[in-house]
Amino acid sequence: MPYQPPPELAGLTLDQIAEQVAARKLPPVEEWRPESSGDSRMRIAADGTWYHDGGPITRQAMVRAFSGLLTRDDNGRHWLVTPFEKLSIEVEDAAFIATDVVRRDGDLAFRLNTDELIVAGRDNPLRAGDQIETPAIYLGVRRGCEARLNRSTWQQLAEIALAEGDGRTVTSRGETFPLLPQ
Structure with a gap:
C-alpha cells in the first residue's frame, strides 16, 4: 500500500488534525526489552537529514520507519529500539x-x-x-x-x-x- 502523506495543515480543522494524530500507529517501543545493544552507525544532522555509514538516507519511507523506533533516555542519548536490540544513534540537535x-x-x-x-x-x-x-x-x-x-x-x-x-x-x-x- 503506497504511503499517503497527511494533507497540508492550512486546509485542516483541529478535528481533522486530531484524527490524523490518532491514526498514526507507532510500534510499542516502551514495552520492548531488547537483550542486546550496539551502535546503529546512524546520525541525524541538525538540518534533519538522516545518515548511515556517512551517506544520507534518501528514502523518506526508511526515515519515517526509523523515526517510529526512536527514543531518548534520561541522559539525553537517542536510541533505535526493536524487540531484539537497542542501537545508539547520534543526534546533533533534535531528532x-x-x-x-x-x-x-x-x-x-x-x-x-x-x-x-x-x-x-x-x-x-x-x-x-x-x-x-x-x-x-x-x-x-x-x-x-x-x-x-x-x-x-x-x-x-x-x-x-x-x-x-x-x-x-x-x-x-x-x-x-x-x-x-x-
Missing part, C-alpha cells in the same frame, strides 16, 4: 524538524519533517532553548524526543504570538509556553 505550524481553535498544530502531525500541549510541550540572541524553539514529540522548529516555522509561531499578545508566549491545549529562554 525531528518542525516544518509548519497553524493555529486552530486555540491550539497549535505542527507538521514534522517525517510528515507527522503534533498538537502542542502538556504531552507535547514547547521549550525555548539556546541563548536569547539566538533563540531556538523545541517541540516535545514522544519518548523524550524533540523537534526543533525550522526558521520559517519559528517565524510563523512568532507572528501568532505577536498577533495574540506581547509575542513572548503562546498557548495550546490550555498550556502557556514561553518563546524566550528563561
Whole structure:
C-alpha cells in the first residue's frame, strides 16, 4: 500500500488534525526489552537529514520507519529500539524538524519533517532553548524526543504570538509556553 502523506495543515480543522494524530500507529517501543545493544552507525544532522555509514538516507519511507523506533533516555542519548536490540544513534540537535505550524481553535498544530502531525500541549510541550540572541524553539514529540522548529516555522509561531499578545508566549491545549529562554 503506497504511503499517503497527511494533507497540508492550512486546509485542516483541529478535528481533522486530531484524527490524523490518532491514526498514526507507532510500534510499542516502551514495552520492548531488547537483550542486546550496539551502535546503529546512524546520525541525524541538525538540518534533519538522516545518515548511515556517512551517506544520507534518501528514502523518506526508511526515515519515517526509523523515526517510529526512536527514543531518548534520561541522559539525553537517542536510541533505535526493536524487540531484539537497542542501537545508539547520534543526534546533533533534535531528532525531528518542525516544518509548519497553524493555529486552530486555540491550539497549535505542527507538521514534522517525517510528515507527522503534533498538537502542542502538556504531552507535547514547547521549550525555548539556546541563548536569547539566538533563540531556538523545541517541540516535545514522544519518548523524550524533540523537534526543533525550522526558521520559517519559528517565524510563523512568532507572528501568532505577536498577533495574540506581547509575542513572548503562546498557548495550546490550555498550556502557556514561553518563546524566550528563561
